[in-house]
Amino acid sequence: xxxxxxxxxxxEISWLNVFRYITFRTILATLFSMLxxxxxxxxxxxxxxSMQVGQHIREEGPPNHKGKEGTPTMGGCLILPVxxxxxxxxxxxxxxxxxxxxxxxxxxxxxxxxxxxxxxxQKSSRGLSGKAKFSFQVLCALIVAVILYFYQGLDGHxxxxxxxxxxxxxxxxxxxxxxxxxxxxxxxxxxxDGLDGLAAGPIIIAFTNYVVFAYLxxxxxxxxxxxxxxxxxxxELAVLCGAVVGAGLGFLWFNAYPADLFMGDVGSLPLxxxxxxxxxxxxxEVVLVLVGGIFVVETLSVICQVAYFKITGGKRIFRMxxxxxxxxxxxxxxxxxxxxxxxxxIILALLSIGTLKLx
Ligand code: 57M
Numbered sequence: 001x002x003x004x005x006x007x008x009x010x011x012e013i014s015w016l017n018v019f020r021y022i023t024f025r026t027i028l029a030t031l032f033s034m035l036x037x038x039x040x041x042x043x044x045x046x047x048x049x050s051m052q053v054g055q056h057i058r059e060e061g062p063p064n065h066k067g068k069e070g071t072p073t074m075g076g077c078l079i080l081p082v083x084x085x086x087x088x089x090x091x092x093x094x095x096x097x098x099x100x101x102x103x104x105x106x107x108x109x110x111x112x113x114x115x116x117x118x119x120x121x122q123k124s125s126r127g128l129s130g131k132a133k134f135s136f137q138v139l140c141a142l143i144v145a146v147i148l149y150f151y152q153g154l155d156g157h158x159x160x161x162x163x164x165x166x167x168x169x170x171x172x173x174x175x176x177x178x179x180x181x182x183x184x185x186x187x188x189x190x191x192x193d194g195l196d197g198l199a200a201g202p203i204i205i206a207f208t209n210y211v212v213f214a215y216l217x218x219x220x221x222x223x224x225x226x227x228x229x230x231x232x233x234x235x236e237l238a239v240l241c242g243a244v245v246g247a248g249l250g251f252l253w254f255n256a257y258p259a260d261l262f263m264g265d266v267g268s269l270p271l272x273x274x275x276x277x278x279x280x281x282x283x284x285e286v287v288l289v290l291v292g293g294i295f296v297v298e299t300l301s302v303i304c305q306v307a308y309f310k311i312t313g314g315k316r317i318f319r320m321x322x323x324x325x326x327x328x329x330x331x332x333x334x335x336x337x338x339x340x341x342x343x344x345x346i347i348l349a350l351l352s353i354g355t356l357k358l359x
Contacts (some may be wrong), residue, residue, distance in 0.1 A: 026242035037250025048072035076267025086243035112265035145178035161355035182276040188295035189272030229283035
């Protein structure tokens, strides 16, 4: 919006021409959202404290988590509006993909907000039921997938990194894949959000990856050169991903160990869902398993733990799931677990960038 206004004057002031470029606007959106979160963050934390929106720590958790009792949560209420404003200011608003992703951000944000609000503000012990949460998530993802497939004509082929020739056509089945990716990614990020900075770091890294993927898949020359699917219009998603990176960096400032603020479901559910949606839109679906490898492994650790627990009638593979709790209970300090997971996330990000060449 703002960029269009500024660009309007480029006939008189020629250097304003620079606002035309996605790269420039992505940098602006990143810096803008980071600074905004940093500027208003402290006030939001104080407000959450005065409203007593604090985290309750479960009894059965690792002992070192007891000291986190009452830490302000629902930090997503800070992240989401900032991403929204930055995108509205710096992205091209005639772009349908931008609106679809903003819909996912708001819809999943609303689900997370409702759950957090019931638990942390109304102090209800239950929050939204698991069934209701999951049904809303599937419904929202289905709306997006159907619009994409039937109205936007999104290609139903699946792109497999490393195997240029392998592009199975899923047809209408692509809708189910898209729903699975959006809902799965949302819940995977939510499960990972269990240590200070543990979800924020890999989120920043994954979205930085998708800044690159979105830019390249929306650029006909780059996409042609790298032999990746060209999806006209997805370049603008780089601006949105940049806004998430910036807001994530600002949030991490407060969420770094020892955290002053947790993001809550209102943060983790929408950020994960947006990651899944961007992966679908840019036709970089399979590579999300690598980009979001930390989220995938954390989720698998829970699935294996629960399955093994049921099959064996009470035995465990890990000391506790998700995986980060296992390392904590082994005696690793919390910040060591977090930083090591970040290192792995960075390596996975570099590998996934490598898939652009190895096709
Ligand atoms: C939410 N939420 C954190 C915070 C954050 C099926 C089962 C594995 C589900 C899983 C679960 O509920 N996961 C989803 C994880 C919680 O954080 C809040 O939740 C938001 C995200 N949704 O933003 O508001 C706690 O995480 C810690 N935290 C930090 N720093 C942060 O920046 O330290 C969060 C953010 C916070 C804080 O302690 O209270 C959570 O873990 O609850 N359940 C579990 O993860 C539980 N695991 C379990 O039951 N495992 C069993 C099963 C699988 C058989 C086992 O292995 O035996 C553990 N959760 C907790 N305690 N809190 C168990 C121990």
